[in-house]
Amino acid sequence: MHKIGIDLGGTKIEGILLDEKFRIIQRKRVQTHQENGYDSIVKSVTSLVNELKTKTNEEISVGICTPGVTNVNSGLIENSNTQCFIGMPLKNDIENALSHEIVMENDANCFTLAESLLGAAKEYDIVFGIIMGTGVGGGIVINGNIHKGSTNIAGEWGHHTLRPYGNECYCGRQGCVETYISGPALEKRWLEITGKKESLQSIVQDLSDEKLKQWKKEFLKNFGIGVANVIDILDPDVIVLGGGVSNIEFLYDEGKNFVYENVFSDNINTPILKNHLGDSAGVFGACLITDKL
Numbered sequence: 001m002h003k004i005g006i007d008l009g010g011t012k013i014e015g016i017l018l019d020e021k022f023r024i025i026q027r028k029r030v031q032t033h034q035e036n037g038y039d040s041i042v043k044s045v046t047s048l049v050n051e052l053k054t055k056t057n058e059e060i061s062v063g064i065c066t067p068g069v070t071n072v073n074s075g076l077i078e079n080s081n082t083q084c085f086i087g088m089p090l091k092n093d094i095e096n097a098l099s100h101e102i103v104m105e106n107d108a109n110c111f112t113l114a115e116s117l118l119g120a121a122k123e124y125d126i127v128f129g130i131i132m133g134t135g136v137g138g139g140i141v142i143n144g145n146i147h148k149g150s151t152n153i154a155g156e157w158g159h160h161t162l163r164p165y166g167n168e169c170y171c172g173r174q175g176c177v178e179t180y181i182s183g184p185a186l187e188k189r190w191l192e193i194t195g196k197k198e199s200l201q202s203i204v205q206d207l208s209d210e211k212l213k214q215w216k217k218e219f220l221k222n223f224g225i226g227v228a229n230v231i232d233i234l235d236p237d238v239i240v241l242g243g244g245v246s247n248i249e250f251l252y253d254e255g256k257n258f259v260y261e262n263v264f265s266d267n268i269n270t271p272i273l274k275n276h277l278g279d280s281a282g283v284f285g286a287c288l289i290t291d292k293l
């Protein structure tokens with residue numbers, strides 16, 4: 001059986017067609033037009049799947065990696081940073097449009113599964129994956145299987161409370177990790193401190209003056225406490241970082257030190273690794289979930 005994996009992101013929708021040995025047959029990327037609304041995104045996904053389907057004569061499985069969590073009872077999406085998905089029966093709607101069964105999973109879970117089986121965490125049993133991009137998410141993979149939790153929210157690291165009464169979050173609560181260390185949150189904080197609107201990429205190029213130091217220290221502290229909380233509870237064998245923010249090199253040395261300082265034990269050596277699959281973790285993860293679930 002061949003596999004189609006779709007990574008449904010806030011800015012792009014990527015699709016891949018793999019053969020049974022995970023070799024790429026076809027790959028295609030289209031823009032996500034959030035401004036055109038939910039129906040147009042469902043339509044883009046279906047036409048991408050249908051286009052990939054024409055490239056093989058084999059039977060196919062379809063896996064979709066999406067922001068947000070599907071409520072186990074209602075089938076509706078919750079806590080998605082692509083906010084037009086919230087409250088929508090996304091899986092049902094795509095299945096109806098395709099007339100084909102699909103497997104759908106949260107993007108951070110797909111990322112963690114892909115890095116566990118094919119990427120940076122191949123050698124490790126208990127893996128915590130973190131995506132820091134437009135949003136922040138986490139996933140837990142144990143011995144090659146996603147640990148989903150009893151209500152499907154295991155690993156939802158981006159919405160654990162870092163600071164009570166802190167920044168407002170779209171999820172309706174305050175102080176979530178995502179409101180401090182997502183790409184947009186970091187750029188917003190930079191604007192507050194310096195009055196300059198700059199991209200994260202250009203901000204981290206030179207962090208020598210005092211304002212930059214303040215921004216970096218806050219960032220490292222928030223990252224350090226957030227990741228230390230995970231280690232205290234899960235004590236994973238490895239932590240893998242993904243998403244645009246994971247390209248910041250100081251997370252792997254200074255960032256790691258902040259994490260270790262905040263962990264309950266002083267006997268800590270959990271590796272914090274950069275992902276290996278880059279942007280491809282989503283599509284590969286989406287293919288892998290059709291084997292795993």
Ligand SMILES: [Zn+2]
Nearest residue numbers: 159169171176
């Ligand atoms: Zn939140």
